[in-house]
Amino acid sequence: MFLRHISANRSAIRNLSLIKHLEYNEKIYRNSFGSWSPANASSFSPKRALVLTKLSRYEFEKLRHKNLDEAQLENTLRKRGSDYNMLLYHHTLHKNCEAMVKNILEKKNIETKVVTRFDYNEANINWAEVIFTAGGDGTFLLGASKIHDPMKTIIGFNSDPTRSEGYLCLPKKYSNNIENAIDKLLQGKFRWLFRKRIRVTLIGDKIYDVPVELHDQQLNQLENRFLEITEERDEAPRSEENTKSKRRVLPVKALNEVFIGEALSARVSYYELAVDGSERTKVKSSGLCVSTGTGSTSWTFNINKLTHQSVGDLMKLIQEETRLPIDYKDQRLIDRITAKFNDNLIFGPEISLMGYTIRDSLSDGTLPVPGERKPRGFAKQLEIRSRCFDASLVIDGGLSYSFNDGTIAILDIVDDDALRTVVLNEP
Numbered sequence: 001m002f003l004r005h006i007s008a009n010r011s012a013i014r015n016l017s018l019i020k021h022l023e024y025n026e027k028i029y030r031n032s033f034g035s036w037s038p039a040n041a042s043s044f045s046p047k048r049a050l051v052l053t054k055l056s057r058y059e060f061e062k063l064r065h066k067n068l069d070e071a072q073l074e075n076t077l078r079k080r081g082s083d084y085n086m087l088l089y090h091h092t093l094h095k096n097c098e099a100m101v102k103n104i105l106e107k108k109n110i111e112t113k114v115v116t117r118f119d120y121n122e123a124n125i126n127w128a129e130v131i132f133t134a135g136g137d138g139t140f141l142l143g144a145s146k147i148h149d150p151m152k153t154i155i156g157f158n159s160d161p162t163r164s165e166g167y168l169c170l171p172k173k174y175s176n177n178i179e180n181a182i183d184k185l186l187q188g189k190f191r192w193l194f195r196k197r198i199r200v201t202l203i204g205d206k207i208y209d210v211p212v213e214l215h216d217q218q219l220n221q222l223e224n225r226f227l228e229i230t231e232e233r234d235e236a237p238r239s240e241e242n243t244k245s246k247r248r249v250l251p252v253k254a255l256n257e258v259f260i261g262e263a264l265s266a267r268v269s270y271y272e273l274a275v276d277g278s279e280r281t282k283v284k285s286s287g288l289c290v291s292t293g294t295g296s297t298s299w300t301f302n303i304n305k306l307t308h309q310s311v312g313d314l315m316k317l318i319q320e321e322t323r324l325p326i327d328y329k330d331q332r333l334i335d336r337i338t339a340k341f342n343d344n345l346i347f348g349p350e351i352s353l354m355g356y357t358i359r360d361s362l363s364d365g366t367l368p369v370p371g372e373r374k375p376r377g378f379a380k381q382l383e384i385r386s387r388c389f390d391a392s393l394v395i396d397g398g399l400s401y402s403f404n405d406g407t408i409a410i411l412d413i414v415d416d417d418a419l420r421t422v423v424l425n426e427p
């Protein structure tokens with residue numbers, strides 16, 4: 001699939017070494033999903049495991065309204081239009097999964113601790129030989145955000161597969177068969193998967209401003225999952241001398257994507273973009289989204305995907321302009337073309353490249369400007385200079401850094417930053 005994407009975009013990739021790099025990484029990607037055999041067995045025999053469990057919606061509401069008893073909480077939620085019984089039901093599903101993971105690990109003689117995000121800190125991470133998450137993709141992203149050791153493994157269980165796919169977690173069938181998954185791990189019936197992440201370097205005057213945690217703004221007096229990382233992991237600890245530094249490598253790496261744009265979505269984002277050392281190009285758009293292979297199935301996919309309606313409309317226009325015998329009403333043909341285009345937007349999680357998308361690119365005229373940058377492509381490194389008024393650089397949809405006029409962001413894929421996880425052997 002990825003090689004089809006290379007062929008379709010070969011004219012846009014002028015550097016032959018880059019094409020070879022893509023093809024080489026495609027082989028790695030395919031091998032990552034191959035079947036297990038004794039010759040390529042992996043080793044997994046941890047003595048200590050940390051289970052990071054999500055904050056359920058029920059627990060979230062309990063924290064927001066900690067002065068209310070249960071009856072008062074139920075009444076408050078019902079007045080707001082929330083289904084109290086369903087919140088409790090899904091909370092119970094999650095807690096059952098959490099307990100199952102802990103009990104089975106202990107049954108396998110693995111010392112186990114369960115922590116919430118409040119206690120998910122460097123000391124506990126360093127204590128554990130493996131991190132498990134019980135939740136969804138959000139919990140997995142939280143777990144990944146504090147892992148800086150490339151040899152530290154993280155494995156996710158989707159605790160409520162009726163409500164989410166949990167793309168970053170093990171397949172949903174293991175949510176109800178946790179012991180089978182853990183047995184496969186202990187038996188070596190899996191392959192290591194090293195998901196590439198994006199390293200962000202900021203250059204400018206206000207690069208040490210406190211970031212905003214977008215998911216937990218309502219609970220910001222109870223926790224702030226990323227600020228703790230900033231204190232623990234910064235390459236330049238906060239002091240009078242270091243805060244004068246004009247360059248900072250952010251302590252959090254993006255597993256899914258980095259988004260850059262004005263905080264007010266109605267305002268045009270203005271910035272300069274350089275791809276792999278090229279000259280900077282001035283861009284006006286509604287933002288820039290840069291994804292890893294992992295993130296290519298997420299937000300960036302939905303930005304770029306074509307709908308069946310759009311494909312049908314294009315086919316009709318092509319038929320009218322060319323008079324070619326195209327049956328633009330053939331729904332199966334529309335389905336195939338739509339699926340083929342959309343499939344080619346996805347690339348492997350171990351590919352050492354970023355996919356970038358300029359959202360809603362603006363130009364002064366109705367026709368493309370000669371030399372104007374194409375709205376999407378691949379890169380090993382991106383450099384963005386902000387010309388924005390009130391912009392943010394957002395990592396994995398959760399952590400927002402100020403990114404205003406004059407500030408530069410350098411985005412890199414570095415192999416040593418890869419996140420170590422697993423793909424289980426399937427029959």
